[in-house]
Amino acid sequence: MLPKFSYIRPDKLDQAVAQIQAGNAAIHAGGTDLLGCLRERIIKSEKIVSISGLEKLRGVRETVEGGLRIGALTTITGMAEDPLVRKKYPGLAMAASEVASPQLRNQGTLGGNLCQKPRCWYYRGEFHCLRKGGNQCYAIEGENQFHAIFGHDNICVITHPSDTAPVLSALGAKVQVIGPGGGRNIAVADLHVPPRDDVRAETVLDQGEIITHVDIPPPPAGLYTSYRKVRARRSWDFALAGAALALVMDGDRVVRASIVFSGAAPVPWRSREAEQALAGNTLSDDTIDKVCRAATAGAKPLRENRYKVPMFRGMLEEELRKARLQEKA
Amino acid sequence: MEKNDHDDKQGNGYSRRGFMQFIGVGAGVVGASLLSPPLRRPLKAEDVGTIFPASEMVKVRLAVNGTVHAVLVEPRWSLLYVLREIIGMTGTKIGCDRGECGACTVLIDDVPRYSCMTLAVEAENRTITTVEGLMKGEELGPVQTAFVETDAFQCGYCTSGQIMAVEGLLRKVESPSPEEIRLGCSGNLCRCGAYPNIFAAAGKAAQLKSK
Amino acid sequence: MATRDKIYYTEGLPVPETPDLGTQPAFWKKTDLVGKPIPRVDAYERVSGTAVYPSDILLPNMIYAAILRCPHPHARVKKIDIAEAGKMPGVRAVITGDSKEAKGVKWKYRDMEVPLFDSHCRFEGEVVAAVAADSWYQARDAAQAIKVDYEVLPFVVDYERSLDVSVPRVQEKGNLLSEDTYSRGDVEKGFAEADIVLEQTYHTQCELHTPLELHGCVANWDGDRLTVWESSQGVFAVQSRVAEALNLPLSKVRASGHYMGGGFGSKLWPGKYTVISAMLARKAARPVKMLLSREETYLCAGNRPAGTMRIKAGVRKDGTITAIDFDCIGPSGAYPAGGVQLVDWLARDLYLCANVRTRGRDVLINAGPARPFRAPGHPQGAWALEQMIDELAKAIDMDPVQLRLKNVPLKSQAREGTPPYTSTGLRQCLEKGAEKFDWQASLERIRKFNEQNNHLRRGIGMGACLWVAGGGGPPSTVVIKLFRDGSINLNMGASDIGTGTKTIMAQVAAEELGVQPAIIQIENADTATTQYATPSGGSKTVPTEAPTVRNAAIALKQELLAAAAEDMEVPEDELEYIGDEIIWSRDAAKRLRITEVSRLKKRGVMIGTGYRGPNPADKVVNPFAAHFCELEVNILSGEINIIRFLGVHDSGRVMNRMTFDNQVYGGIVMGIGFGLTESRQLDERQTGRLCNKNWHDYKLPTAMDVPLEITSLPIELDDPESNNTGAKGLGEPVTIPTAAAIANALCMATGVRFTRAPVSPMEVVRKLSERKEG
Structure with a gap:
């Protein structure tokens, strides 16, 4: 059950910023992650500032340059079904439609999806783990079949739960943030914090900062995007292995490749090795094989998640073959 | 309890408004003037909007099935708790209280949501529809009728949530494909495993609604 | 026939003959209401939100x-x-x-x-x-x-280590709660007579209700x-x-x-x-x-315990199963709760085999005690046995359906005195099921599909079962009240746990009394207002309560006839109950409406009490089933897509086709969870605490995880010996062979035997990459 908290519903964004800055406040947007975190005492705020009524932070709009600006309060369903998103970045719509369950997509927001807390069962459970201020990551020696194979540095082995962040990162999107010190923008690729930098933080946002919207640069000619998510059941589940692809194609040649994994690492995991193996090449069987090997070359699997290495390879192979088919069509 | 003046708007008026809000594609919804240049002026702490203190019961007005209920709640109380234990409408069920089963599904502005993951204070000024709200007097609504005719339940405990999920789906898509139905039902667990009949019910309900 | 005024809600349905006092009612040859797909009598309450749970x-x-x-x-x-x-x-x-x-x-x-x-x-x-x-x-x-x-x-939560000398004791007497053994024939001799002997160890995970x-x-x-x-x-x-x-x-x-x-x-x-x-x-x-x-x-709140099952079996080339040796270990939890209860039953009793030996060790661990879970022991046992049968079939190059057909038992070999079953529909389940599923043609189609050699591979598989109980039995007492206006109240202690018990009982009473089921008001599951019944479980509710309801209806009719005999001044045994009236068999003109029976008018109510009689002596009432599954495996990602499922069930008389099919669907869905997604995860190596105590981390199948095509095929055999309605239990067999059928299909699709349930994409990828490397 939820602990006691006071609830504040500002009418304006500046009120919200002031309220969040003051005291140990937490932001309520859709609330789907927040309420769970309060219930599990992961977030110990006694003050909830609800921005859900700030309608100006909701909706998708085309920018003058031809990119998209998506309000942070846009629901996941809103993104998945938005005609502009579907046309310009089908991979983003695919990712959004794979999030959680229909009801949670109807309620959860883009901002919340980017800022959600990890789903590690030790972190969410009654285990005083490193990320919660304890002195051990239980998952390293424990039940780690759902955990990270990259970027954990044996410090904290959570996987980042977001489906939209990998796609946005691959697209070079930026989050617009407003806070007590003013506004700033942060590349989605730089938004999340690896354990080696700070094991207690998931994002680089300061207390009091609110994501107001996400800017996605205009799609370059020949852009192919996709998102794939392998999971233990086909609804309401986080990725065992997932991949966002943003490939800029010139005929059958890949000019530029962004490949970002979900279910792989404590942050959305950019596979520079795979990108390098792919860039400049055609999507031949040989290239695909090399890319898949490169993608998992640096993996550091744990006792129970060695399967992730072949799973990432296999899933990526399938995705690249799909991309090849699509380009031929 | 007072009668809601929106009572007669249960039909299309409300549906359309909810739909537009939900899709939210209105041009220029992100006001550039508001967000850039960044806000730099000093903020006044007293300028806060609405405040509900933690230790006090606060009054909220919840429009449920066309009736406004003014109830005293703690800010932390879920809409589910208030519907069931305070207002006494127990058609909406509690299964997990953590957004993982769907038994508590209600429509908020025509859109299916988990009432266990919705604070009662967040549901103010929204249109809430529960399974009881699908009845026409003592007559079953089309989705409920379809559930009876296709035997789309066993123990019946997940059923009101399933019905609300289907109702929400059909308010958005008039005649969904089998795959759309499956997706629409994919946020509601049925441990008895009546899914095949639930899919059939959704198909039948679409027919009944179009009549 | 003269048209009669209808009283209230009587439809003039044909009514079975009322047996004399002390005689058994005749088995229904043909029924008018029982078996029909009638919507549930309490459906309105359940869908309107007015049912008060x-x-x-x-x-x-x-x-x-x-x-x-x-x-x-x-x-x-x-x-x-x-x-x-x-x-x-x-x-x-x-x-x-x-x-x-x-x-x-x-x-x-x-x-x-x-x-x-x-x-x-x-x-x-x-x-x-x-x-x-x-x-x-x-x-x-x-x-x-x-x-x-x-x-x-200090604690122990790993049941496979609970008997090690170094682990802490859960209870003072030690962690071995019980060791049960069973033996018939000579297993070693059986293995010696076999052409093929195979041995394999299977695991199933702890499943939560x-x-x-x-x-x-x-x-x-x-x-x-x-x-x-x-x-x-x-x-x-x-x-x-x-x-x-x-x-x-x-x-x-x-x-x-x-x-x-x-x-x-x-x-x-x-x-x-x-x-x-x-x-x-x-x-x-x-x-x-x-x-x-x-x-x-x-x-x-209980669980189905995890289990480790080692099975060794011998077969001759003609399909004779010569010996089965089965050994299992499973945890009760921290208190006695049946950690290996009935896990060996299918190995003992499902197929003809002269030489069988089993051992079950129930152990203690520091975790919540088990409770019976839908067909205790059986889905686990089927996971091991039904995969082993497929392996034996492959080894002797025989179709797996044929091997099972060669070994259909007509007697319960594991029970004292090998009593016969009142009916064994296993043969029909296998034959009709294979036909309906198009088993032979599907094998061909799938071989061709897999020859394309892309990353999607298909397979079909099947499994069969019986359920050790399912015949029902005493005690049960049911009261039917007839009010003076002719309306009826059925008063039964049993709960309707979602299987449609109330609806079926209304059908049974209506059949016997010649009225529409909808007018029968059921009062149930209340110790103050209804009669004693055992809990609804064990697939015994219908075969227990239905005969009892029938007996109560007959008792009511007998009471009415006796009372009418006084009014009409003719011998009771010359009167006939035809629903809303009682007529004199010698002169149909002499008739009395039941609402005019003076005893009913004076008392305001008339009561018929039914008791559940004993089951047939020296015979066994068990339901049988076979499940058939087709699926597709993505060998790159490990994802499994179940394409279609067929559940074929011999549960005696189908009491309501609609609720019958619903049970079959539900059992298959639950079996899919057992086979593919569900597993309690304890933090074995560190704290011993439960990792996944919610529906996100403990994964039930969702609407997306079940096939759009699930079919139910009842095998309806007359079984007059079972009880006076001929119904056998259904709620449990529907989930017994499901996971095993999936595993057999997976084996065909991938060429790999998956011995550990659940088979998640993780397990598929793990096993396939082991094979690649190995």
């Missing part, structure tokens, strides 16, 4: 309870401080093991009696203290504010009489357990649960929480609602 009960002045549970798998409570909790807002009562109310109150795990509040906590989730407060939130706040000093003790309605109750005292509304499969079990714990006469405990939101075995009896609710209600002098949190139900 126990968790929906709201009483004036009701308060809410919460339990504080031990967070350690093994600990001793040294000190409890309730001072702060007791002073919190809204708190009305706090009870701990130190409270005077708790002194001497016991709880029983099978034969083992323990204190209700036991300071020696042997599993995570054991009760430590309880609170009642004005709101649910306040109750939880207060429970969390109770301070407990624990002496944390997780019904949608939380475990819980509302308790209220009216003077010295306690009423408990409990989400339960059996209100009389609630009554007796609560009365025993609180030392009350049965008459002073009323247990009621007209609706209940699923149990699957976990609600066959009440929990400690039920007794605690009653204690809190007495102490606070207020009605108390206690719903466990979802997380609590994962810890303390």
